[in-house]
Amino acid sequence: MKDSVAMENVAQPGEGAVPGLIPRVLLAAVPVLSLGMLGAVPSLVIAWRRGARADWLAALAFTAATVGWWFQAGLTPEETHGLQFGLDALLLSLSTVGAAVHCLFVKQSVGESR
Structure with a gap:
């Protein structure tokens, strides 16, 4: 019984990791292209x-900006x-450039290898 519970709790390989460079570049292209x-x-x-x-807080911030x-x-x-144009430009740059830069430069966790 304990062995089956232990086997269920084992994480799948690659689960919880940040995607590699090419998937991150493709993922970072989504806000730029849209x-x-x-x-x-x-x-x-x-x-x-x-x-x-921290990742969920960043997701919340970018969702609010979007x-x-x-x-x-x-x-x-x-x-x-004036102010309305400035707010428009700020939201546009935050939800395009900010989201793309965040995706490209997100740090690996301490336990993850690059």
Whole structure:
């Protein structure tokens, strides 16, 4: 009985690890190619795979920026100036460039090898 419980708790190989360089580059291309509309996807994938609190907080931050960008894109008129344009540019850059950079440079956990 104890052996079957112990076997169920053994982690699968590669589970909880950050993807390799090529999958991370492809994952980082998602927010860039979607112009920030899918900016939360890379951080959610990393948080799902590793499950660390810091990863989930980063996923929450990028999800909030992405949802803010959705609302900003839907509610902002084409001719914007001043503070509204600045907020639009900030949300756009955070959900595109910020999400891509986070995905590319996320650190490995202490127990993981590169």
